[in-house]
Amino acid sequence: MISELKVQLRKAKKSLKKKIERIQYRLNHQFGSRKNSKVLDFDPKTLPFLDRESYSFKEIKKNISSFGDLPYDLEQKLNFFREYGYVVLENCLPQEAIDSVWNEIEYLTENHKQYDIDGLAHRFNDQKETPIRLIPQEKLKGVGTRFIDYHDSSIPAKKLITHPNLAPFLQASLSPNVAVFQSLIFRYSSQQDIHQDFPWVTTKIPSHLAAAWIPMEDVHVDAGPLFYYPKSHLMKKFDFGKTGILYDHEKSLFSPDDFSKYLTKTCAQNNLKKEVLLIKKGDILIWHGALAHGGMPINDIQKTRKSFVVHYSTTDGHPYHRRATKAEEKPDKYNGITVYSNPKLAHQKDLFR
Ligand SMILES: O=C(O)CCC(=O)C(=O)O
Numbered sequence: 001m002i003s004e005l006k007v008q009l010r011k012a013k014k015s016l017k018k019k020i021e022r023i024q025y026r027l028n029h030q031f032g033s034r035k036n037s038k039v040l041d042f043d044p045k046t047l048p049f050l051d052r053e054s055y056s057f058k059e060i061k062k063n064i065s066s067f068g069d070l071p072y073d074l075e076q077k078l079n080f081f082r083e084y085g086y087v088v089l090e091n092c093l094p095q096e097a098i099d100s101v102w103n104e105i106e107y108l109t110e111n112h113k114q115y116d117i118d119g120l121a122h123r124f125n126d127q128k129e130t131p132i133r134l135i136p137q138e139k140l141k142g143v144g145t146r147f148i149d150y151h152d153s154s155i156p157a158k159k160l161i162t163h164p165n166l167a168p169f170l171q172a173s174l175s176p177n178v179a180v181f182q183s184l185i186f187r188y189s190s191q192q193d194i195h196q197d198f199p200w201v202t203t204k205i206p207s208h209l210a211a212a213w214i215p216m217e218d219v220h221v222d223a224g225p226l227f228y229y230p231k232s233h234l235m236k237k238f239d240f241g242k243t244g245i246l247y248d249h250e251k252s253l254f255s256p257d258d259f260s261k262y263l264t265k266t267c268a269q270n271n272l273k274k275e276v277l278l279i280k281k282g283d284i285l286i287w288h289g290a291l292a293h294g295g296m297p298i299n300d301i302q303k304t305r306k307s308f309v310v311h312y313s314t315t316d317g318h319p320y321h322r323r324a325t326k327a328e329e330k331p332d333k334y335n336g337i338t339v340y341s342n343p344k345l346a347h348q349k350d351l352f353r
């Protein structure tokens with residue numbers, strides 16, 4: 001009892017200290033000097049070519065690996081992405097390849113007790129990543145659950161997320177040295193609040209970040225589709241206080257909630273309109289690391305929204321697996337894209353071939 005009280009007291013003290021720091025920070029910013037404040041944007045020296053004023057498709061094309069016929073016009077899609085912060089590549093992935101990866105997920109869900117692949121389930125284990133063998137099956141199948149970095153255990157998944165129809169776009173928008181560094185598989189909508197990815201899904205170079213949203217079934221409007229605000233990647237960035245544009249749970253003075261309020265307000269001020277993503281299996285949405293987006297609420301609880309979200313950086317931006325302490329000697333490459341391996345899951349790497 002006493003120790004519980006002590007814990008609560010410690011928490012209350014911490015929260016009060018943060019409140020005071022927040023007020024001091026705001027006052028300082030309004031009236032004081034900004035000598036020590038962080039620059040609130042990406043470092044211009046590190047921007048991918050596509051994000052630079054001097055961008056030229058001709059130059060980019062010279063630098064990336066040669067590629068075959070694509071089901072879209074690369075230059076046109078890159079121009080659209082540059083302007084709007086997202087783009088849809090239609091009919092890019094074979095249906096059978098998607099179905100077979102989803103079948104692996106069904107198999108793992110049924111036989112989860114044998115697998116150490118990570119998952120994250122709603123209101124389970126303090127929202128911490130947990131091996132799926134420890135997550136009860138109903139939770140694993142439920143709303144709010146995701147498989148984390150599943151691609152580590154599946155060659156078909158690795159091939160899907162580095163597909164030859166996708167790789168040239170990623171290389172042209174980020175750098176020739178693209179790296180997959182995180183992936184999430186959802187059965188239902190994440191119902192996540194509006195956010196941008198770069199403050200959380202952190203890379204050594206925050207501007208080296210893009211994500212793909214791969215539907216594993218046609219998206220239904222009542223299933224809680226992904227939403228986003230076109231052009232929001234160009235908005236002024238949020239200041240988390242002390243940690244600049246990046247979020248740190250311990251050190252940042254402002255919370256994820258403050259961040260989403262800021263984004264909603266700033267999108268409205270800039271007259272940006274929310275769009276909802278209703279794409280089909282086989283299509284891919286790519287979004288810029290700074291595009292404001294989230295998951296709509298689920299209107300019909302019977303409706304799944306099976307999807308594969310992949311975060312890509314560059315080998316400079318993210319030199320090794322987030323669970324590793326140093327670079328792999330020879331990381332795997334699929335279609336010219338580096339795919340790091342999880343050193344903690346070496347015994348269950350590439351289970352599916
Ligand atoms: O698929 C969703 O609903 C949102 C996923 C997302 O925002 C992310 O993984 O960064």
Ligand SMILES: [Fe+2]
Pocket residue numbers: 195196197293
């Ligand atoms: Fe996100």
